[in-house]
Amino acid sequence: MLLINNLSFSRNKTKIFENLNLSLNNKGMMQIKGKNGSGKTTFLKVILNILEPESGEIIWKGKNIKKNIFDFYNQTTFIMDNNTSTRELSVQDNINFWKGLSSSKLNNDEIFKLLKKLDIEQYYKTRVMLLSSGERKKLELLRLILEQKKLWVLDEPFNHLDDLSIEILNQTFLDHINSDGMILFASHFNPNISNLETLEFN
Numbered sequence: 302m303l304l305i306n307n308l309s310f311s312r313n314k315t316k317i318f319e320n321l322n323l324s325l326n327n328k329g330m331m332q333i334k335g336k337n338g339s340g341k342t343t344f345l346k347v348i349l350n351i352l353e354p355e356s357g358e359i360i361w362k363g364k365n366i367k368k369n370i371f372d373f374y375n376q377t378t379f380i381m382d383n384n385t386s387t388r389e390l391s392v393q394d395n396i397n398f399w400k401g402l403s404s405s406k407l408n409n410d411e412i413f414k415l416l417k418k419l420d421i422e423q424y425y426k427t428r429v430m431l432l433s434s435g436e437r438k439k440l441e442l443l444r445l446i447l448e449q450k451k452l453w454v455l456d457e458p459f460n461h462l463d464d465l466s467i468e469i470l471n472q473t474f475l476d477h478i479n480s481d482g483m484i485l486f487a488s489h490f491n492p493n494i495s496n497l498e499t500l501e502f503n
Contacts, residue, residue: 302326308357317343328478333487335502341487342456349379376451380441388430403448435461455486
């Protein structure tokens with residue numbers, strides 16, 4: 302379980318958010334909604350311990366995240382909108398790197414089928430820096446499927462995706478929570494997913 306208690310954050314004496322509470326259980330999925338500049342991405346960065354909160358606490362599996370940070374990172378995949386692939390490496394090299402860090406049971410044939418389904422198999426040997434924004438986002442989607450960690454924390458995961466890739470991501474979300482996973486994502490896009498919890502930023 303991920304539990305947020307009375308979380309507040311300020312920047313340059315300006316309050317970004319105050320006394321936010323959130324509870325995300327196994328099989329839970331929550332969308333963070335709000336306008337640009339409302340603090341959605343900042344909120345995710347505070348949860349990920351990238352930024353320090355002004356007050357409040359973040360609890361992971363019953364312990365304060367600062368006392369449980371290695372377990373938290375070991376079980377969390379986080380993808381921000383600026384992508385996490387290594388631009389200088391090829392698609393193949395990035396996949397091999399992610400696979401090496403995970404317990405993925407997908408073999409190379411299964412991975413290539415996913416690349417083909419996402420329509421990026423032709424870029425297998427291509428350096429990531431040469432891909433379009435949409436193609437890089439599809440590669441990030443493949444990373445989620447490869448790593449299969451407990452908690453996914455995602456910033457604008459639907460950006461730059463075509464309709465088919467959005468459908469694949471929707472199904473990937475559902476498959477993950479049906480496998481006891483947890484998803485927290487910030488997005489302007491409203492996915493076609495039933496029983497989706499939301500937290501609104503003003």
